[in-house]
Amino acid sequence: MDDKDWKQEQQRLGEVVAKLQARITELEPMVEGLHGQASEIRRRFWDEVTINTATDEDFEETFYTIKQQQAVLVERERVQGQLVQQWKNLKRLLPAPYFGRVDFREDGLTEQIYVGVSSFVEEDGLSFLIYDWRTPIASLYYDGSPGPASYVTPAGRIDGTMELKRQYQIQQGQIRNMFDASETIGDELLQQVLGKGADSQMKSIVATIQKEQNAIIRDDKSRMLIVQGAAGSGKTSAALQRVAYLLYRHRNTLKADQIVLFSPNPIFNGYVATVLPELGEENMQQTTFQEYLDYWLSATLAPEDPFDQIEYVLTAQGIPGYEARLQAMGYKASESYLRALQHYAKWLEREGLLFHGVRFRDRELFTADQIKAQFYSCEPTVRLADRVERVRDWLLKELSKLEREERWAAWVEEEMNHLDGDEYAEVFGKLHRDREVFDIAEIYASARERIQGKRRGDEGDFDFAEREEEMLREMIVKSNYKPVRRQVRKLKFIDTAGIYAQLFGDVAAYRAMTQETELPALWEEICKQTKEKMGRGELFYEDATPYLYLKELIEGTRTNTEIRHVFVDEGQDYSAFQYEYIKRLFPHARMTVLGDFGQAIFTQATDLQKSDSPLASLYGEADTNLIRLVRSYRSTREIVDFTKLLLTGENDIVPFDRSGPKPSLTRITNGEKRDARLLEEIAALQAEGYDSIAVITKTAAESRKVVEALQPATSTVLQLITKDTVSFEKGVMVIPVYLAKGMEFDAVLVYEASSEAYGRENERKLLYTACTRAMHRLSLYATGEWSPFVQALPENVSDQASY
Numbered sequence: 001m002d003d004k005d006w007k008q009e010q011q012r013l014g015e016v017v018a019k020l021q022a023r024i025t026e027l028e029p030m031v032e033g034l035h036g037q038a039s040e041i042r043r044r045f046w047d048e049v050t051i052n053t054a055t056d057e058d059f060e061e062t063f064y065t066i067k068q069q070q071a072v073l074v075e076r077e078r079v080q081g082q083l084v085q086q087w088k089n090l091k092r093l094l095p096a097p098y099f100g101r102v103d104f105r106e107d108g109l110t111e112q113i114y115v116g117v118s119s120f121v122e123e124d125g126l127s128f129l130i131y132d133w134r135t136p137i138a139s140l141y142y143d144g145s146p147g148p149a150s151y152v153t154p155a156g157r158i159d160g161t162m163e164l165k166r167q168y169q170i171q172q173g174q175i176r177n178m179f180d181a182s183e184t185i186g187d188e189l190l191q192q193v194l195g196k197g198a199d200s201q202m203k204s205i206v207a208t209i210q211k212e213q214n215a216i217i218r219d220d221k222s223r224m225l226i227v228q229g230a231a232g233s234g235k236t237s238a239a240l241q242r243v244a245y246l247l248y249r250h251r252n253t254l255k256a257d258q259i260v261l262f263s264p265n266p267i268f269n270g271y272v273a274t275v276l277p278e279l280g281e282e283n284m285q286q287t288t289f290q291e292y293l294d295y296w297l298s299a300t301l302a303p304e305d306p307f308d309q310i311e312y313v314l315t316a317q318g319i320p321g322y323e324a325r326l327q328a329m330g331y332k333a334s335e336s337y338l339r340a341l342q343h344y345a346k347w348l349e350r351e352g353l354l355f356h357g358v359r360f361r362d363r364e365l366f367t368a369d370q371i372k373a374q375f376y377s378c379e380p381t382v383r384l385a386d387r388v389e390r391v392r393d394w395l396l397k398e399l400s401k402l403e404r405e406e407r408w409a410a411w412v413e414e415e416m417n418h419l420d421g422d423e424y425a426e427v428f429g430k431l432h433r434d435r436e437v438f439d440i441a442e443i444y445a446s447a448r449e450r451i452q453g454k455r456r457g458d459e460g461d462f463d464f465a466e467r468e469e470e471m472l473r474e475m476i477v478k479s480n481y482k483p484v485r486r487q488v489r490k491l492k493f494i495d496t497a498g499i500y501a502q503l504f505g506d507v508a509a510y511r512a513m514t515q516e517t518e519l520p521a522l523w524e525e526i527c528k529q530t531k532e533k534m535g536r537g538e539l540f541y542e543d544a545t546p547y548l549y550l551k552e553l554i555e556g557t558r559t560n561t562e563i564r565h566v567f568v569d570e571g572q573d574y575s576a577f578q579y580e581y582i583k584r585l586f587p588h589a590r591m592t593v594l595g596d597f598g599q600a601i602f603t604q605a606t607d608l609q610k611s612d613s614p615l616a617s618l619y620g621e622a623d624t625n626l627i628r629l630v631r632s633y634r635s636t637r638e639i640v641d642f643t644k645l646l647l648t649g650e651n652d653i654v655p656f657d658r659s660g661p662k663p664s665l666t667r668i669t670n671g672e673k674r675d676a677r678l679l680e681e682i683a684a685l686q687a688e689g690y691d692s693i694a695v696i697t698k699t700a701a702e703s704r705k706v707v708e709a710l711q712p713a714t715s716t717v718l719q720l721i722t723k724d725t726v727s728f729e730k731g732v733m734v735i736p737v738y739l740a741k742g743m744e745f746d747a748v749l750v751y752e753a754s755s756e757a758y759g760r761e762n763e764r765k766l767l768y769t770a771c772t773r774a775m776h777r778l779s780l781y782a783t784g785e786w787s788p789f790v791q792a793l794p795e796n797v798s799d800q801a802s803y
Ligand SMILES: Nc1ncnc2c1ncn2[C@@H]1O[C@H](COP(=O)(O)OP(=O)(O)OP(=O)(O)O)[C@@H](O)[C@H]1O
Pocket: 190, 193, 194, 203, 205, 208, 209, 210, 213, 229, 230, 231, 232, 233, 234, 235, 236, 237, 238, 595, 596, 633, 634, 741, 742, 743, 744, 772
């Protein structure tokens, strides 16, 4: 880049910064002033409104005054909202107004397109000094390279020639660096960005979004977008930018709260919460699938969470029943089981549904058998859910009849005599209000009598005393029956737990009810475990979603029609069941699933890219788009070279070319010495300036032990991360691998990579997941034999030491 270019660019930057500053100064008093105005109107709101209801006209006038004031207020607030947003955007632009430029020639004219985190337009409203990165034209910066290029607008494709593509690093209004790029977005810039340290928050990648990531961000067509990407390939980063893009692109129709992100755990929620300044104060809704399960199930059966499930898988080998439980996890997450439950629901249409009787105090008002008879008296063609609704309505009607009869029961009389002061006052108050209504009836009747000159019949005469008693009785019965009605309305008369447990009775019955042919070998043991767990008022994690699914097959599907986009991060951790479930729950949503089968550490894992993956068929092939990401941005080349060999089979993981030391393997047979060495390494890493360091253990139990053993020997705080942790500080943390998913650290120390810890095939991905959390340094320790997955690596991918 020659001097002239630098000068010109710096000069332009200076002009833009000055214009930004001028606009900010111009807006400032308005932002302040408007705020004052709106609150002033609020304060005066009631002063200006006189509540006058003497005549109909007065009433109408008052009504319109209120309406008018309200409208003024709403409009002011809207304008203020816009101005404040504009002002915030400008403030955000000021230190680094843009990061890219594209010169695009179209119809003989060349336009310089400067790209930044939001748009900035000249006073004339036409000339864009900066284009928001989400505008159609800005996609040239991410997708195109010098030469023929095009971009797509809502009105169609625009073709032209890209004459230049340039990137900037701007800080405090000064150009620090500038590169002309050809194909991809400059490696130089990426190098610098990626060389930095990890944070306790995820970073925005807007300036260096890669072409293949841009395809994810801007995919506007697919009902289902699946992203299979290697560890560290920027899936989560791209997903978050996609949220920002969608909100911008559909700003008139899509609101942030119509987007839901399913995260792997609560700590991850905090990790990504503030990543997108583009979203301003708005942010999408974040949740975990577990939160959903807890919400719907915990009142009846406490569902286990996936972390306790995996903790069991990792720690309970050798305990009786372990193999059966493992088989159950696999089977209950499968499509076969999904189909089995669908068949079961069909079977239930004919027979076998179980009910709870409806009780009032110590009396059974309707027995389970009565309800069952009523249920199966419906024509068999009526869907289960519709029949349930009919039975519910029938029960409510019958309850009304019973309530009417009940009014004269002895207990009502009894309660009437024992109403305390407050209760009586309440009842009396209500009667009094009703009485006014009767009084008006009285007034009306006597007026008619006068006008017509004819005495009315007995219908106008009203025995208040009798009426009062009747109403009192009615109210007593009603309030006592309220819980019964509520139970009926909530369909508590259906014995869902019994219906689910019924599946685990005997093999022949199971086959008959579900048409299942292939059963897990240890089915009987599985049945026993499932029933025992349910008997304790609990539900295994692998049963929770199927249980809810069955419940909805019977009762009808719960849906949320507001949500337009669902994002599932760490998508390999969800079962076919859970996908089916999420699809039904959000019928009007598009789905984006991001994951890595290489990190599929849970038993219910789903391969995202296999052609027979349940994901591919969820919305049908035509509506599904699969994008693969293979470049890994997180780790150095040395770390990627090491980690990718831990996996079997083909895995095309291409490291981004950033170099660092090889991973180190330290074998110390004495555990105490290992601990001491590990602390020394932490201190050395800190001295080198790394301030996000994770000691990764296999289980939560091991994490606890590590902190107990190491903390007394060091003044550095070791943060223990558990499944309940919601946020963490930069520093040193001790964390089980399954909670470290999705996160990254400057340095990762794997506490025990021996064959005992990671020896079985299903522990391979666990070790892979742990190692791929490292950005700059990776270090593995073992007190016993190295894990076979480490032993299988060639010598030249690591530095080894033995003590
Ligand atoms: N285009 C990019 N420019 C700069 N940094 C990037 C880019 N893409 C990804 N990164 C960085 O790479 C790291 C990994 O990204 P991210 O966590 O999104 O990957 P992931 O695919 O979700 O990883 P994992 O599957 O391991 O959870 C982050 O530090 C992120 O900032």
